[in-house]
Amino acid sequence: MEFSRSREGIFVNQRKYVLNETGLLGCKAVDTPIEVNLKLEATEPVNMVDRERYQRLVGRLIYLSHTHPDIAFAVSMRILRYLKGSPGKGLMFKKQGHLQVEVYTDADWAGSIVDRRSTSGYCTFVGGNLVTWRSKKQNVVARSSAEAEFRALAYGICEAIWLKRLLEDLKVTVSSNESLL
Template structure:
């Protein structure tokens, strides 16, 4: 009975996390234990619900802007998963200043450094930007500014620049 209740609550929180980014990470963590639940996991669900109750009326705001810029912001935590030492990639994309997509996903491989984890997050965000550009073009929406990718890791940016230069030399 407790397992079924836990799974039902997690499914509802996953749906809610699409408009409440503040709970997205916590919901992602409790989602990992859908099939192997303990009482401590249910307590975590109740903490998320208490947080939601204390912050009623908060959510995403979509406003009208006069520009159609496309931007992505990336982040990663190196070996942040205690259980298997995998890193977590995070990115969010904005079109015209409004948040349109985001991701908080455990990386498929164990990275050897924080720079590698950040670079993998940048690569995932670039895939999302490419998809957004294709989608906007098919919808007939013209982007009036170059797309931008933001990352605070100087090492990951250096890796991306080196690889970009190598690709440019080979073409």
């Protein structure tokens, strides 16, 4: 991990971790981690790759996605070239003077072209700093966009409850004007 401290806060990044390990430090950079509006579908395997090298790369990318939330979904697509062109991206932890917990949720209704299931996503902030995030394909086909959004909201609320209990266990107090739920 690379850490950088400034007056603004602490910046965490792991860009060089994967690029050095894969020998792609000199690869061509891209602006986004995945093509905009890309719809994934199953295909037949074309060529076999070195299994061990691929497994090590995937493991490193999964580890890397913990401090690089913008690659969590696209962890195996265009990532190495994207990381090459994004040296200033990572997590910035700033002291905001409060511990307010915020949760944001979203869903893409029937977004999968294979089975029409939606993908839910949420991210949580404590004191204005991103601390958790997740996207997950929903288990059932939602009948409406409202149902898909409701399921995403349920995931986000579960995360907020977990954060509240974690903060309580850590004896971190949140003032009365800073509601967790």
